[in-house]
Amino acid sequence: MRPLSPRQQDILDFIRQFIEQEEFPPTIAEITRALGLKSPHGVREQLQALARKGAIELIPSASRGIRLLQKAAERDGLPLIGKVAAGRPLMTEANVEQYCKLGPELFQNKADYLLRVQGSSMRDAGILDGDLLVVQQAAEARSGQIVVARLHDEVTVKTLRLAGEMAYLEPANPEFPVLAVDLSKQELSIEGVVVGVIRNRID
Amino acid sequence: MRPLSPRQQDILDFIRQFIEQEEFPPTIAEITRALGLKSPHGVREQLQALARKGAIELIPSASRGIRLLQKAAERDGLPLIGKVAAGRPLMTEANVEQYCKLGPELFQNKADYLLRVQGSSMRDAGILDGDLLVVQQAAEARSGQIVVARLHDEVTVKTLRLAGEMAYLEPANPEFPVLAVDLSKQELSIEGVVVGVIRNRID
DNA sequence: CGGTAGACTGTCCATAAGAACAGTGTTTTT
């Protein structure tokens, strides 16, 4: 989306806030008054500019015919990725089981997708089989973070430890082995960082 | 709220569906057309009836001035209860830290409120200090369920075990003791059943 | 048996609101 001018941002912010408060979009005249302008035509042009830039959609001849075109994540929620098909990127249509709405209050807007945990290798970190991990997409991670990583075409969730050229993928369960990766020889790709956990089945 | 007539329910359903699809409420004329009616006045009366019955709010003179009055949980999200003030019921205004929106896809609409965990007595059940428990309000629970219970004016989260007149509140951490309650002598009140866990701080 | 609520048709009015045209001046980009 092309960048918005400050004034266009003002208008967009006002529309957003108005919808939040009133539950329906404002009329052009209401926007005009709110911005302290005297003629509705200026606002009208700005709305058309916003529509051209893809920020909103204008429904012709409909009163309050303004629709915000926010990103899919806000409208449909976060994609929930269940089984991961081998060899394909995580966020593929085929991997998405459903979409889950999650307020931005939790996870501070960091969440990009949800991933269903398979196995109990992170049990001692309070991550159990069947839990949903809240993942922020990232290509890099700091040592000590719990990451979603891809190694030999397999996706795994482990605590990342970095030491020079070596990377260690540590489980949080003594029954599982630590995976050691020599970054100069093998490729380890970080898919994301775990920022939260959701468990919706108790027992 | 007084019961709605079938026709009023139709209209309410249509408004709901229209908002879902278009992101703004319909005009009276649009409702009229959608229901296959020929005069807008009938619809108008029905809308006023719906407003009297508290299902909607009509904003005078505003085009599309219909506001759905659904329950607070749907609009504001679930109340998040942080520290519990002693001696007072859980769901008191003063106990609510904030409201969190959670889609109904997770937790199948069972969630009534969120409760912040204090302490690690349920560690081995994957419930850690600071986690948010998703709680369904209930006065009774089955043996084996993880419950929010009140004992001597103190709120605690434990696994419930029932055996005749005795109730046991079992922690999921060997460092904590099992609480035994003789139901014929002491009162144990169940506040709710844990139906999920949310962790929004990793590390 | 009258009263009330529900479920409409049909007409009319005032105004709310989108759409369009004619301008003005500034800033940014090419």
Add this chain to the structure above:
DNA sequence: AAAAACACTGTTCTTATGGACAGTCTACCG
């Protein structure tokens, strides 16, 4: 230096929309 985008004022036109009045018919409820 010209073109394009930005940021407006001001006016006019049409239609979309809420609001009101006058009726009709049915089903209940006490």
